Amino acid sequence: MKNNIFSKIAVFGQKYKTYFVVGIVLGSIGSLLNVVIPNMIKNIAALISQSLYTNVMDFDAIRVVAIKTAVVIIISFIASYFGAWCLTIAGQNMVKDLRSALNDKTDRVKMNYFDTTALGDTVSRMTDDCDAFSAAISSNLGKAVFSLIIVLGCLIVTFVINPLLAFCSIASILLGLFINASFAKMGTNAIKEQRRLLGNMNGMINESITGHMLIKAFNGEEEVLGQFDEKNQDLSRALFKSQFFISVLTPFMDFVSNFTYVVVCLVSGIMIILGKMQIETIVAFILYIKMVTSNLTQIIQALGSIQPGIACGERIMEYLELEEETDEGRENVSKTEGDVVFRNVRFGYVEGQIVLKDFSAHIKPGMKVAIVGPTGAGKSTLINLLMRFYELNSGSIIVDGVPIKDIPRSKLHDLFAMVLQETWTFKGSIRENIVYSTKNVDDEELEGVIERAGIKFLVDAMPDGVDTVLSETANVSSGQKQLITIARAMLKNSPIMILDEATSSVDTRTEKLIQKAIDDMTKGHTSFVIAHRLSTIKNADVIFVLKDGDIVETGNHEELLDAGGFYSELYKAGLDAT
Template sequence: MTTRETATDARKEPGPISQILSSIRSRLIVAAVLAALGSMLTLVPLAGIAHIAKLALGDTLSSELQGDIGWTVLFSVISMFAGLALISAGELLAHLADNQLTRSLRLNAAQRLAKVPLGWFTGQASGEVKQAMQDDIATLHSLTAHFYTSIGRAVGAIAISVLYLFVMDWRMAIVALLPFPGFFLFLRNAMKASSANMQGFVEKLGRLNSATVEFVSGIPVVKAFGSNGQAHGGYSKAVDGFADAFLNFARPLVARMAHAHAMIAPVTVLGVVLIFGALFSYLDWIAPVDILPFALVAPGICAPLLLLHTLLHDLGGATGAAQRVQALLKTPVLESLTPDQQQTPTNQEVRVENVSYAYGEGHQALNNISFTLEPGTVTAIVGSSGSGKSTIARLLLRFFDPSAGRITLGGVDLRQIESTELYRRIGFVLQEVRLIHASVRENIALGRPSASQQEIEDAARAANIHDRILSLPRGYDSVVGEDAQLSGGDRQRVSIARAVLLDPPILVLDEATAAADASNEVAIQDALSRFAQDRTLLVIAHRLDTIMHADRILVLEDGAIAEQGNHASLLSTQGRYARLWTLGGYDNSSKDTSC
């Protein structure tokens, strides 16, 4: 394909807003047209007033003239109410279309996120997802529900006003509209002046945001080590820098925008109309009474023109929102399986066969890893931070798929196992616990909503969390984040109860006690020991004394298996595991949350 053809295709591709609104575009256009027609009709009374004034000042009021005035008043009133009805119909149509779009976007986003690899969430800031699903869709609500009808009203009012003025007298129409080109000239100069300092403004704003986060998140350290002056100094410097950048950005913009708005202030337009009207009347080009339509209508163009400018300026924010929502809706998902493609494992053996995985470009987390989790055995993985331990756990749970190689369960590739079936067979307790905003009962029964209260309580007892739940204000009905304020260890035991209730034959434990204090750690270890009996275990830990009885220990280094064997055999080889054991049984991996 040639460069010209590529450029042509790019021009043909609709913009983000056009793509988002494709399903309701026709209704929004109809709504805008109705609003425009309604706006035109609501301005008819102004023409009626001018017509009545001309009749009243032109001749003595006769019965025929009185009838003409009556019909003019009646027509004006009917036009006004008809215009209001059309505007209301346009607004209703736009809001109904917006309701359909908003509902569709939220459902599509939720359905999309339900299909994305679970690992996507670990690399995605929750604030970004929230912005796209909530804030950006709210921005699009303003676009669909109000933007098009507002544009219609503004364009309709401007168009009918300009047309009316030219019908009345083309010479007066031209001079009455003279201030408006001046507005656009000042506006262009304002944009040029502000764009010169835009880069510095954006940089200082970014620095202020970073300094604010650093200052707030570092308050405990600042208080503990008494470096208030330095911390406040950095934040104050960022505030001062942003203030200077804002002044440089705003000063030329404000001055020119003030001039631009002064050009089309109603009093300015009215002054121009009266001055030229008096001149034209002196030259006998028009009668004095013919100035009235221009004095009534021309100043009224100012408000819709300013509204039009504001709406088009806000369109940039809507474009960014549409781009982020589209990006969310295009998030790569795991391939859906048809009933013919789905396979059921024949046993519980897990094989990791020549698996490699890379995060993005250039970050090879795993390189040609192979091992087997035999049913009923305990396999532990140790290694330094960044060696790939947690990556193996997440691949086994199909948070994402291997870049190369495959992982099988009972002889079936994980990619051929339906998600519900996979998580029925593989349970997990991870370092990062996620509880939803719901009751403790619902959190435990998340994987089995049909579980009975007795089954939920039995799972909680097995996880050593039953008594703690009963101490909450409403027991199992207490809502997490409201009247159920749980510590890190409590939350971990709730996640263990969730796994116990599922009763999976295979269990993945990734730093399960990392967030617990000493007392909670004992309770968690006791719960895990009882729960892990007769199950296949994959354990990731940085305290080697917790896995010294494992059937097999894999020592990872730089994404590859450096050593493997049981505790005794690894000590006898005097390799990396032995050195870690000698140093105190820690592998310095407690911060390994990304790999």
Template sequence: MAAEQAALGEILRPIRGRLRLAVAAQTLSAIAGVVPFIAIAELGRVLLGDGADRSDRAWTITAVAVGALFVRLALMLAAGALSHFADDELQSHIRRGMVARLARVPLGWFSARNSGTVKKAVQDDVDAMHHMIAHSLLEMTSATVVPVVSVVYLLWVDWLMTLVTLAPLVIGLGLYSITMAQMAKHLPDYDRAMGEINASAVEFVQGVAVVKTFGQTHRAHQKFRDAADDFAAFFLSWVRSTVHSKAVAEMVLSPIAVLLAVVAGGALLVTGDRLAGVDLLPFALLGVGLTAPVLALFYASYELRFAKAAAARVGEVLNAEELPVAKEPRTPAGNHVSYQGVRFSYDGEKEALAGIDLELAPGTVTALVGPSGSGKSTLATLLPRFADVTGGSIGIGGVDVRDLALDDLYRRVAFVFQDVRLTQTSVADNIAMARPGASREEVIAAARAACVHEEIEALPRGYDSVVGEDARFSGGQAQRISIARALLADTPIIVLDEAAAYADPQSEAEVQAALSELTRGKIVLMIAHRLSTVVEADRIVVLEDGAIVEEGTHPELVARGGRYARMWQAHERSTVWQPHRGTPDPAAGTAQVGGISR
């Protein structure tokens, strides 16, 4: 809780001055809002009392009440404007800061988080602070000032009657505190119960095809029903534990209960000659208004709690560790890539890579193979600095990649992902992402080379079609657009993450042709899962448990009878079985490297 409070305080720092002005204006507005009620009470006391100057005093009090109303209106509008302008400025400041920070964090930071988490911080959590800044803060100010000013005035009228008026408030607050404690006690259980419902719902939806295929729909539904029933039972128990104290608290804090206490207590004091009858009027007018602000204070505290939690999540993004940038960047002499004693750990304990030495010469294709978790993706993604090595170094042209300017690094290294991401902009903008200033002719030339021009031309608005609106692509088409993007970038080093993985058989040949065009004469480092795509690679590197266990050409590794040979034998056995007898495996014998004809 202290950390969340500190995070909220840090985030509010840029608008703290405006918020103080808004709170000050709201404070004066709340005081001015109490004045008319005090004026009515005093007017009654004047008109019901004795005195020759009653008329003058009555008009003076009326003028003060009317003036206070105008003052309250002006100050309330000023406070609202200040808080809303401050909120608008803060949202812009936070979002700009988050986008700027996200542009400087390692790309691996995104791999450890899904897009929903980032979206929640950038959009939802910033919105969650809006109500607290623009509304709840002012509501809490009024909810505090109004009762204080009212009680001060009532004490001035009669201290004993004030205690009688406050009795329901004290009792109600005690009961409400019990209710709040019970609710807070079970909030973690509530979060867990909701999490189980969400998990079972997502599990069912994501696996619905498999569930229906194997006739397990009833079982899958049953798991969700059980989670829903458990939540319903818990929630009912939770409500029952608080319903009585909350109901009694609401009754005691209601204006009717306070008015009843004022009337009953006042009657006793008036009949006992302890209080003048006319002095009962202020308590009847202001006493009933004491409870509503206090209840508003309780509800506003919930907004504050959510805002603190949201601020903590926003602060986590704003404080994400940036990718270190060289203060004095160096320029490589060429593009030769060298891994020297490279070590890397995700958690600082277990190493994903342990002492990798690897040389990548221009015009060569190096394939990384190995079982899942062997370190293939880690080794490849360290080259474009998705993360930095924890030991050793990676150099390009004799310069450590950490000493290169990031713009220079990305002009030299392109990464073609297995899971293609297209932004919701035009197709032309997606292709020109690496070169925003590229001409339309250059974009079209890249699309032609990537064998995707005809599909784009067939779209309603051609290259101006917006992805996700009037342009939707299959996996193979999206991969060819990604390849066109890399072709336009024309970097000397290409990292391929099984770039034809999602291509259907009909488009795979086109993806392979596009890859062949992309990688001609370049340094290619590819992650391979299908061994048939690497048989013509200049070098195959076999990884296991973060270390290189074998390397060489396909014939050399098969002849050694080691780890790669066993993987190749398993691959050949997997291609023997066919769903239709007599149908040959079209992939068998393919002599291409991820689509790179050798």
């Protein structure tokens, strides 16, 4: 799986391969020059050792070797620095593209993913996981590779210097690495579980903050705190477990390093007594072993960051490989009048649980259609299918003579303007919130929409008018935000309008303002209105009464009341008061 992760994510680094190649080459040069340095120090030690026997210190020779050593150290530093710089640029740009890919993927993921996955988990993948993966590849991966080059180079040199001493040293190091690898494997699994629990925690925090007023209103603080404590305990245990496996690696490598020094000192001491090794050779050997153990420690530390990066990379790729919405549509609607046909539509969110059963209807251009029914009858589902947020199990939906499955999604969505129960405004000016994605809007057109939507009084009361930024400090009510979303739909001026319980959560005065704006907006447009309030329903051209996924009654308000059927029951039960 790990190899697959790196090979899949490597695709995002193709654009920056020049930086990667130059960085690796420069870093490798710096690492190999580091391997040469102990041998040059050995030459200095040999000259000094020789002077002990001859009583003559050759300062010129020592100066030449010392200058050469300094030059090698400087070149090694420059090469290593620019190598790391190139890898950082490549890594950061690669992660930037990865974030963009995650954001783009969000627009293509099937809607049922968001129905079954906590928002916090998705946000965690796009933020925390990307940051952890960035840390892994931007610096730590290069650090691990260059340290490995130094380790291999030093080991080769130690075998050339003294095979027996090198074998004894490597045996103790390999034993330590074997034990470390076991801890590292357990650490990776623990980190993956930690990231999953962190996503769940983020999801709960998001829900608690969003619904904090309801939590207080229902005295649910104790229950929420209990749930938070439980998730916090689980996350804390996972953090402890993952940190334990990571934190034990470096101290253990320190132990291995010290143990290796002891082995080297014992064996080399015996060899000096036997006259089989010179002191300068021991100096070089100890320096090489120190470089081996210190770079192994750096590798372990880098792996401590790479391991979470691998776990996060897996979560990122899981998201990028989610099933996407299909968009095989190639036809354009040549004549946009707003004629809509539902033909034997059958659909269920979950296999085996059908929400709409053989639904059929024909809405002519310019008709205002109200959709009513009890909770779970399939009202909002009908709109979701019309917008092709979900695919039908069977049947077809036809807009202006073209099945929606044959229309590209972007072209299909251009045919609709939506106003939902949950007002969606973003941090930006009133102008930006109204215009949104509509192109080429001039001030005169914008002012006309503001007037028609009934928010001129709001804009005039704002310090910067239409350029006032909507934020926490801007005193804008939920009803006023709803009027802004209606203005947005008006400006888009699509042939088909969708209003999903747009007046369900506002006061009577604001409802009248919204209703007036809705009547203006839907004039001359085909419109679908899902509502519980009589004021929204009674002036509809036709009312579809849904029950258990089927249309059980059709007609206008008076006709349905006279029929004394299910609609009449809903009306008497308080349809106009909800």
